Amino acid sequence: MSWSLRRALPADLEAIMAIETAMFVSDAWSPAMMAAEIEGAHGYYLVAQAEDGGVDGYAGLQAPQGSGQADIQTIAVVERARRRGLGRTLMLALLNEARRRGATEVFLEVRADNPGAQALYVSLGFAEIAVRPNYYQPDGVDALIMRLVVPDPQVSLA
Numbered sequence: 001m002s003w004s005l006r007r008a009l010p011a012d013l014e015a016i017m018a019i020e021t022a023m024f025v026s027d028a029w030s031p032a033m034m035a036a037e038i039e040g041a042h043g044y045y046l047v048a049q050a051e052d053g054g055v056d057g058y059a060g061l062q063a064p065q066g067s068g069q070a071d072i073q074t075i076a077v078v079e080r081a082r083r084r085g086l087g088r089t090l091m092l093a094l095l096n097e098a099r100r101r102g103a104t105e106v107f108l109e110v111r112a113d114n115p116g117a118q119a120l121y122v123s124l125g126f127a128e129i130a131v132r133p134n135y136y137q138p139d140g141v142d143a144l145i146m147r148l149v150v151p152d153p154q155v156s157l158a
Contacts, residue, residue: 001084003056005093008038008045015055016047023076027136037062037073044097048077048086056081059090063101070098072108075117087120095124095150104150109135112142121146 008016013035021028029037038045042064048057057077063070072094077086098106109132110117126146135143 001050001081003048003050003081003086003089005046005048005089008047008058008060010035010039012047012055012058013038016058019055019058019076019078020074022078026139029074043073044094044101046090046093048081048090050081057086057090059094061094061097063098063103066102068102068104070094070101070103070106072106087117088124091120091124095148099150106148106150108146109143110146111136112144118144118146121148124148125151 013031016034016038017028017031020034037043037060040062042062043060044063045060046058047055050056057075059075060073061070062073072091075087075090075094077090095106106126108121108126110121112131126148128144129147130145132143132145134140
């Protein structure tokens, strides 16, 4: 299975929302919220397009140019595409864009009951810095706030 990453377009909203509502049953974003994020001036949203043309994942970043900070807003990968590196690929693409926009820190929030996502973020260099109690509603699940100090790009002379 392989994917191509591309910028999300307003035309992708239906496919993104199908994933959003399937994965985040109790706290999915509304179509209006997602559309505003995709089209926002400071956003950078990607979709992972499968070989068959379907969307198997998406991820979003808010990073005003030159602000020094960025926030991972969301990331989701459909069940059939999990554990194949797609989440990591999406995250790396967002981190590269954050760096390009001048971010030296990237923040995200993750559900305390999602150890798989937490492990991915830790493997990318994120560290837990705080907890927001009962953040995810209506489930009452805590959010772990994580931060990455953006590393300098690796230079190869090969």
